[in-house]
Each structure stands twice: as C-alpha cells, then as structure tokens.
Amino acid sequence: MSEQLSADIVVIGSGIVGSLAARRLALQGASVLILEAGPRLDRDRVVAAFRNSPIKGNWMAPYPPSPWAPHPIYVPKDNGYLKQAGPYPYPAEYIRAVGGTTWHWAAQAWRLVPNDVRIKSLYGVGVDWPLTYEELDPWYQEAEELIGVAGAPDTGSPRTQPFPMEPVAEPWSMRRFRERLAPTYAVVANTVARNSRSYGGRPACVGNNSCQPICPVNAQYTGETAIAAAEAAGARLIANAVVYRIEHDAKGRIAAVHYFDPDKGTHRVTGKTFILAANGIESPKLLLLSASDKYPNGLANSSDMVGRHLMDHPSTSLTFYADEELWLGRGPQSPSSINTLRDGAFRSQHAPYRLDFTNISQVLSVTQDLIKEGVYGAEFDKQLRWRAARQVNVKNVLEVLPDPDNRITLSSEKDAMGIPKPEAHYSIGDYTRRAADVSKADFARIAELMGGTGLRYSADGNFANNQHITGTMSMGNDPKSSVVDGFGRTHDHENLFICSTGVMPTAATMNSTLTGIALALRTAEHILPKPAGVHAAISNAEREASLS
Template sequence: MPSTLNSDVVIVGTGVVGCLIAEQALDAGLSVLMLEAGPRVGRDTIVENYRNLPPTLRNHWNAPYPPKPWAPHLETRTPTEAASYLDLTGPNAKAYEQGYVRYAGGATWHWAGICWRMTPDDLRLKSLYGVGRDWAFSYDVLEPYYARAEYAMGVCGPGDPALQWPPRTARSRPYPMGPIPFGPGEQRLTDVAATIGMQNLPAPQARNSGVSFDGRPPCCGNNNCFPVCPIAAKYDAATALPRIEAKGGRIITNAVAYRIETNAQKKVEAVHYYDPNRTSHSVSGKIFVLACNGIETPKLLLLSADDKNPRGVANSSDQVGRNMMDQPKLIADIEMSEPLWTGVGPVQSSSIMNTSQGDFRREYAGAMFRMENMARSTLGGLAALEKGLYGKALDQEIRRLSACTARLTVEHEPLPLPFNRLTLSDKKDWLGLNRPSIYYDVGDYVRRSAENYTVPLLKKLATALGATNINISPEFLHSDHIMGGTIMGNDPSDSVVDADCRAHDHDNLFLPGGGAMTTGGSGNSTITMAALALKAADAIVGQLNHA
C-alpha cells in the first residue's frame, strides 16, 4: 500500500551533504527522514565485488557498484553503457561523463578523500579578474564552516602554515590530525617540482593518519581508495548512516524521488517517490533538503514542473540546470628511465596548488597539478601482456612498467557558463522518468589555459621527472566534481539559492552542496560542499526554532 510519512526535516540523498545536515538537525532535537534512490549495502559486499573483478575492469572504479534498474547511474565499462544514463552532447561531452553511484552513502564510497579549500580569490573572480561570478559572501564567512566540516569528517593535514592551503589565511582551528607521510613517488615529485617553481603540498584528506578518529581506524595504505576503502579509514557517508539511525533518524532506501509538490503559498508540501515496485509514496514535512548531487537535484526540480511551477520547482530565474561545472582534466601518462614507485599510501596524497592563483586568470584558467599515487602493477601487467611477452621477459617488463611509469593530472578551474545546461532527455529510465540531458563545452577560458599554460607546464614537469615518453590525453576528461546546476547568488533573477542555500522561490526548500557553488576553483569540491551543508543546517535549525 502507498504510504504517507511525515518529518520535521525531509532529506533526499544520503551522501556527505545529506548526512551532515541530518546529524545537525537530529542534535537540535528535530525529526529527520532521509530518502535514498539506491540500495544500502555493506562494505564487505563492495570489497568482494572489487576483488572478483578481472584485471581489465579494475580501473573502472564504478564496476563494484552495479546499478539497480530503478536507480541507474553511468557505467564506464563500455562506451555504450557509459551513454546509457547521461545523455551527453556538446563539444566536450566526454568531459561530463560524471562518475557517481546511486547507493546509500553516495559518491563518498569511492571518492579520494581530498579536501582542498577554495581561496579568497576563488570566491571573487568577477571583482578581481572580470570573469565568472562573485560568491554571495566572502571567504571569512565560509572559513568557520570549513573548520567544522574538517572535524565532522576527520580531515588530516599539515600543521606548518607554509604547507597549508590557502596560503596566508588564518585558520580558526588546526586540522584534527597531522598529515599522512609521502611515499617515495610523491616525495620525488615534490623535490622535482620545487626545481621548476611548483610547490607540491600534502593534501588535506578525510582519512585517519596514524590514529583512530570518530570510530574509524588509521589508514594502512591499501591504495584502493578508488573504488572503496576496505577498512573505513577514509570518511564515507555510509559510516554516518548507523549514527544517524542511532540518533533517531529514519532512512528509506530504494526510494526514487520523482516530484516535489508545492502549495499556493509557494511552500513545499511533499516529496513523492517510487519504490522498486513502481508504487508511489509521499513524505510531508516542514523543511525539505535536496542533497542528491549536482545532476540529480536539478533533474528532480525540472521533473516537478506543474501549473504553479511551469519551468520546474525553484526555477523562476530559469537557472536550474544551467552553469553546470566540473574541472576539465587532462592527463599525461609518462615512462621514465628510473623507477618512481607510486602506490605507497593513499591513491592521492598531494597536489600542486600555486598554479591555480594569479593575475593571469583574467585571460585563462588556473589549475591544480598532481601525480596519481595509484600502484601501477595492474596497468603494467596489462600493458606487458599486450606486447606478447611471456616467461622471464614478461616478468621483467611488468616490473619495469610498474616502477617506471606514472600519471600526471591537471584539473582546470571552470567558469559558470549558462549554456552548459542540464535539461530533461526524451529518453526515459526503467521507472519512466526522463534521464538527464547535458550540453557541455569547457569554454575558451579553459582552452586558452591548456594551450598557453597548463600543457606546457605539464610537459616541463614530466621532463623534469625524467620522462622518456609523454602521452597527453587528446581531449578534456571529467574530474567527477559536479557543481553549479542550482547556483547561489544574492539576486533571485539570476540564481537559484541564497547564501544559505535556501531556494529563492520556496523558503522551506534547501539545495545545498556542489550544485550551489558559484565558481569551482581548481581543487576537489567536497569540503566546500560540506561547508555549505553545515551553513545550511544552521539556517534550517534556526528557521524551525523560530517558526
């Protein structure tokens, strides 16, 4: 039978944003109900799925997360499957093949754990450089929320201010834990980068460094953070779900939200969802939070178009689904004459950030550079087999390629461009819901950066490392940092949410996370999403306490 449920706070999505808001609301004495489109599985299941993969599929991090028919997500095993959910067009469609899974816990299952803050300049692109947009507030407003997010997630990082990012900015609190030491490959990169004016910094990461934190054990360097941390040393929202339930929160999985219902007073009254039997249910509440992600949230808002909201819910500005951002990525696979030995420690532990700042941003994008610290043995083995080798020659080539190859990555800051847009595709999923259709063009700002700045720097860094062969990707790729589809601003005519991620059109609807980000910067987006979640949570609690 269809059910009608009720809660003070209704949250759609169980990733990091939804979990942080749920815990804060529960701690304030509010009732919380969370909806998750996909299944809830144990860590042991995902680890076993990963272990059973053939070597050719182990680089497809989403392979251990088979989608359910009612909650499809992109798969990268084959080009046909990759196109089966996201309907992608535009000159750089490949750069928006976003990797996320619709499972309880969301993308935190498979993220790298990196927590780079944005800089004060990143929030003032328009004022400083005449491009993009300015945020609705300054860095000083966001900084305390960054610190709270770092403690909520358990972020390790350097205590030395010279190694912290952003530079020359005061921190309200130190990192909860010190940094994870570099492996030999990252130390070599750090030393070489310094000779050409590039500073490789220890990355703040939501991973326990040598100590237990929040009930999670210290990292032991399994080096398969993609696709899953097998011991939960890295924060993932799945570790928060039992805690939410222990505090009284209710979590309904396999519940695909398909319509947001509003009343004549522009209040959200209910979320309607399908279960796996295609039976419709509804949830009513006082405050509603859409924390799906930067693709699923605008999709749901557009699916909810009706007579009261002809463009979709929260879309009087026609900005829902516009300004879709990610950090367009280029990679360089290199061979060297001497061993570099990546693979000791987490898959990512450092980044070069000073390349993201400067007056050049008037003309072209800043960027973050890093070396992927993944073990190369599987890649080396597959490459050696392709050469037709066997016996001792095969063994020697596997060892050489495992030690003497590496991948360098550059991720460019995007601009919020309104023509980069998510709309509803004519193609429908198993439940009969329109799939997301996304047009994506990285823009001339990024293309000029690649041509004049980042690719020359990438080649210079590779050469300094002793590269004998450099193979740079021929097109921009995705970084899986989904931003901008419900963009923040002070002007309701050209933005979707206000400074607290509250929808301009509906004062009891909050759309926090990556979709609200006004600009993207060059670093990973998760810690900014988490900070915005905590800022929104304060507003939600305050609003209900004064109701």
C-alpha cells in the same frame, strides 16, 4: 497509496552532504526523515566485489545500479542513463545508493582559496559568491572535524584553527617528487578525509592502494559513515525511495514529496521544511520533473537557472618514465599535488589549475600496454619490471567557468520507472583550454626535473573528467540569476533548501565535496540555529555506528 509519512524536516538524498546536514538538525531535536532512491550497501560485499572483479580499473564495478534507481555506467559499455547532448561528452559517474558517491571517492577534502569567491570582481570572469571566504572558514573547520581531515598547513587556503590530523604518511614516490622538484615547485600532501591516526572510531590509513573504489579498512570517511552518524543522531532513513515529484501548495510552499518504491507503489511524505540534497544532476532533474501549472518550468526555476552552469574539472596529463625506481602503488592513490597555480592575475586570461600526482600502481596499465605491443616471454618480464617501477603521471585540474549553455535537462527517454533520464549539454570553453595549453610547460619541466623519458601527453583537445559535479542550482543574491540565496534557501519557495555541490556558483580548482559539506552545515544552522555552547563533536553513538 500507503500510510502518509511526515517529519519536521524531509531530506532528499543520503550522500555525505545531505547526511551531515540531517545529522546536525536531528541533534537539535528536529524530526528528520531522509529519502534515498537507492539501496543500502554492505561494506563487506563491496570489498569482496572489488577483490573479485576482473576489471580493477573500473571503480564503478562494485556499485551496480538498481533497476529502480539507475546511475551512469560506462564500462564495459555506456548504459545510456545520462544522455549526452554534446558538443563535448560529459561522462559523469555517481552512485545512487545509501551514502552516495563518496563510497568511491579519493577523499580529497580541499578548501577554496579566498579569491575563488571573488573572480568577477578581481579578474572580470565568472561570478562572485554571495558570501566571503571568511564566512566559510568556521564551517570548513566544523566539516573537517566531523569527517576527520588530515592536511599540511601550506596548502594556500587560510585557516584560523589547525587541521584535526597531521598529513597521512608520505609515500616514497611522493617524497622523491617533493625533493627533486624543489625549489621550482612546492609539492605538498593532499588534504584528505583519511585518517592519519585513529579518529572517529575508525583506524588510520595502512597504505592500501584501493582508495577508489573502496578503502578496505574504513580509514577513509565516506557517506556510509555520514548516514550512520545521521541515524545515530536520530534521523530516520527510508532506502529505495525514488522521489519523482515535489508538491507545492497554492502559496508556493512545499507541502510534500512523492516517491516510488521498487514495485512502483506510490508514497507521499509531508513536512515543514524540505532539503534537496542529491547531486548536481539528480537534484535539477527532480526540480524540472516537478513542474506544475503554477511553475511550468519546474520548481525553484523562475530564473530559468535550474540545471544551468554545469561545471566540473577537466584534466589533461603527461605520463613518462622517471630516471629512478619509484614504484607507484604503495600508499593512497592520490597523495600529493602542486597548489601554487590556483590563483593569480592570470585568471583574467586563462583558468587556474592544480597539478596532481597519481600513486596508482602501474603494474596493470603497463601489462596492458605490453600485451598491446606484442611483447612476451622474458622480454615481457624485463619490460614490466622496468616500466612499472618508473612510470609516473601528472595531471592538471582545471577550472571551468559558469556557462548557462552547460546544463542538465530532461531527456525524452525514460528509465524503468517511467521517469525521464537526465541529459547533459556540455562544452569546454577557451578559458579552460588556454590553461591546458599553458600547463604543458609545467608538465615538461616536471619531467625534466625527474629525468623523464618516453613522454606521452594526452591528446590535444581530449579531457578526462574528474567527477566533481558542480553548479546547476547556483547560489546568489539576485533571484533573476540564481536558484538559491547565500544560505541555500530557494528564492521561489521559502521552505525548500538545497544542500549540494550544485549550489556552488563557480568550480575553482579543488574537489568540491568539503565546500558542499561546509555550505550544508551553514544551511542547517540557518534552518535551526544551534543552542549556544553546543559543539558538533563526534558522539559515542556515532563512533559505535562507524564501527558497526
């Protein structure tokens, strides 16, 4: 065993959520050590890997897993890391590397709507959160200012301060959707962690259509920038540190964490306070792995809720041809949406949803379709130009309710380090399926307003997965039905906190990252309150780090 490491605060996971919590704590004078299972990535090499990849639709291609820290891969085939127990597949994608999965996110940075945290009281479904939207508002604002969020004021989410930036420039295709769908539907710019002007030392968006898997000019905020900010604030990072056990003392306090290096050498790290900041799959996996005689069901699991209430955002969709040339592919990939169906009395009967428009270039998908159809020569050229100019897609983003049977457990199969792989148990309930059926009327009306032809609905009962891993370590006031309290402290261990989208008790309809960051900043403040008058502004050191 190597020389012992120690810090005031030990953070497990270097994704955007954990890194920004670490940054805040380091700025307040705490010694902070961040442990990341995966390697550091080089941005230039990631951009080159995507440029040279023959499969442009595979957003994981530039992020191959390391042998010691595998993550799920499904193209060209399933690598078998995330085991599927059914009854419905849950092909979650995430990156185990320094900076985490926001290396390849779409940068949508939405707030909840106020009623999202009260659906049990208001609609008799799901659960209520142990805090109000008003309590989250200042933390949302701090998160938005840190990562640089551009947005329009008419999103349906109240705010007491303006967005840091105006919306990113509207692509022509989205302008036409907005104009032609009004007044039936209000199409608004998506709220995104993407610069519409120079911000945080990074440039404005220049309209590259590769937000996923990577923004080549770094206009989009990612975990790469977040970890640089944490290090600039004084936090120390150890990459390739695969934490496999959390150690507790006789009183149940966390005493240390143990990790493997890539050669399977073992290391022990002690600290005063510990933050588990991996995602909603890797975090419960680690808690379950850390079972002991005192805690035979795993740490933080006296409620038997660790791993349970796995949620995401399933989607169904409609693809069709508009009656005018729109040429998707200019500007960000996911620029606009319809948000007026996120809340209402109907939530007592079926899930709310958001309607999201893609702006991904259609040239590749149309080419693949024509080849499958056996179209060649001059007719191929003619059909490619016509279809690629007019083909559009709209999808729903559906809420899934917390279900204890939707969960992450430990598989009997182990990875190369001898650590059990995670196993997903997942289904999509009637509440969500009813909303998918209801949304077909919206799809049809949108197509009608756009002069749509060649309508192709996704197959009934088939759902795409949006990769918004939520739940599995839910917060709540009752230790018998939740894993952490409203500040992210585990009920069972007074010095173990969780900063992750996994603490969200419900999934709502919006991408979960911004809420995860806001909750993590609130947790960091609870651990170590910020002195009066100190603002979490972006420092010159962080600007320099983001440019390096």
